[in-house]
Amino acid sequence: MTYAEQMQRVVTQYQEAGERWPATTHDMAAWAIRMRLWSPSPSAMIDECAEQLARAMREEYIEDVQGRTVRAKHAARREVNGVQMTMWADIRTAPRDHMELAFQQRRQQILGDCRQLKADADSYNENKNPGEAIQMVFDFTVDLEEIEAVTRNAPHPV
Numbered sequence: 001m002t003y004a005e006q007m008q009r010v011v012t013q014y015q016e017a018g019e020r021w022p023a024t025t026h027d028m029a030a031w032a033i034r035m036r037l038w039s040p041s042p043s044a045m046i047d048e049c050a051e052q053l054a055r056a057m058r059e060e061y062i063e064d065v066q067g068r069t070v071r072a073k074h075a076a077r078r079e080v081n082g083v084q085m086t087m088w089a090d091i092r093t094a095p096r097d098h099m100e101l102a103f104q105q106r107r108q109q110i111l112g113d114c115r116q117l118k119a120d121a122d123s124y125n126e127n128k129n130p131g132e133a134i135q136m137v138f139d140f141t142v143d144l145e146e147i148e149a150v151t152r153n154a155p156h157p158v
Contacts, residue, residue, distance in 0.1 A: 007038075010028070010032045010037050010038060011028060013035075013037065014028050014031055014032065017031070017035075019031055054075070054086075054088075057072075057073035057075075057088055058071070058073070058075075060072040060073055062091075062092070068151075070091060071091065072090055072091055072092070073088050073089070073090055073091070074088070074089055074090075074091055074094065074098070074099060074102040074103075074106075075087070075088050075102060075105075076089070076098050076099075076101040076102040076105060077101075077105060078101065089102075114138050117136060118136060118138070121134055121136045
């Protein structure tokens with residue numbers, strides 16, 4: 001059984017125990033630890049620290065010289081000495097090949113999210129929605145133009 005399957009089993013046990021549902025992952029984690037279904041191993045602690053570092057880096061923004069708010073740190077998965085690794089770099093100092101790979105991979109993540117959203121919406125519309133189908137539009141051109149127009153016209157702090 002994979003680790004993900006083990007964690008999914010913990011969620012199932014949480015539900016079967018009659019705990020509050022829907023629930024937060026914090027509620028489920030506290031219950032799993034109380035029930036001794038999960039405890040941190042040294043590698044889990046390193047993984048948790050690494051995830052918190054990654055989360056913090058994803059949330060770090062800077063303002064560029066044109067006044068745009070941009071993400072400072074960017075991740076790119078690449079093979080290093082035969083091992084897949086996620087390497088982080090700062091947009092202000094990263095080599096072009098790192099940023100190109102990071103941008104391509106983020107675009108693929110967005111595409112994957114859109115593909116899954118389409119499957120979810122199609123399934124709901126076809127199997128559970130007796131009314132008018134919920135429509136999804138995956139062309140973001142107008143959305144991006146509107147956001148950029150608002151940003152351009154917003155007053156800048158003095």
